[in-house]
Amino acid sequence: MRVSMLVAVSLLVAGCSHAIGSHSHPTTTVSLSTTAPVAAPPAKPPVPRSAPGAGAPIADVIAWVEAAAPADAARYHSAIRDGTTTELGDDIAFTGPSGPAGKVRCMTDTKHSGATLSCLVDLSTPLPRPATAYGEWKGGWVDFSGSSLQVGSARADPGPFIDGDGPQLPDGSSLSFGDFRCRADHVGLFCVNYAYRSAVRLAAAGVEPFGCLRPVPPPDGVGAKFSC
Incomplete structure (x- = not known):
């Protein structure tokens, strides 16, 4: 009899344990993730089918320049004159392709001019010499810093082009260097300055500013000036 009672009690305890376990509360999972949705980058403007003309938006000019195949900047740290090569260190020197746009030669001279790109353009109609100019007049001399564009200059020396x-x-x-990127094209050389979102086209037909550059009175010895 005692054995039967012990068996019954054991079964009762086991049944109660099973009943308690079967009534356990379900587990609720809470996500603690705070990751915000990633915004899509702004779409780039479409690349113009032809070179930007006068008055083109700066976004079009930048898109046009960036669509060109990048050149290796390491090839453009030297200049040649009469068969003699001069290494320019961190400075850049390059020549635009010959063609209808005319010859364009450009150089940087950070030691003397800072972050300015200087170019000599064979203009079909160079700017006339102003009355304030003293020294040799270079109607196709262009200085482009991004915030400023000067065309025509009275020079007492050849500056960086001596090399x-x-x-x-x-x-x-x-070609990319500093804040600049320039694209060579048969209609001219286009140079963008990213710091000021300004640009210029250099060609025999003339010098064309883009972006924030607006005409301002030129200083003494300068033919024309544009400023942001």
Whole structure:
């Protein structure tokens, strides 16, 4: 009899344990993730089918320049004059492709000019010499810093061009240096300055500013000036 009672009690305890376990509360999972949805980057403007003309939006000019194949900047740190090569260190020298746009030679001279790109353009109609100019007049001399564009300059010396010309930048290619990126094209050389979102086209037909550059009175010895 005692054995039967012990068996019954054991079964009762086991049944109660099973009943308690079967009534356990379900587990609720709470996500603690705080990751915000990633915003899509702004869409770039479409690349113009042809080179930007006068008055084109700066976004179009930048898109046009960036669409060109990048050139290796390491090839453009020297200049050649009369067969003699001069290493320019961190400075850049290059020549635009010959063609209808005319010859364009560009150089930087950070030691004397800071972050300014200087170019000599064979203009079909150079700017006339102003009355305030003293020294040799260079109607196709261009200084482009991004915030300022000056055309025509009275020079007492050849400046950085005393070292000669840099290698040719092939048609359809672009060169990046500092805040600048320039694209060589058969209609001219286009140079963008990213710091000021300004640009210029250099060609025999003339010098064309883009972006924030607006005409301002030129200083003594300068033919024309544009400023942001």
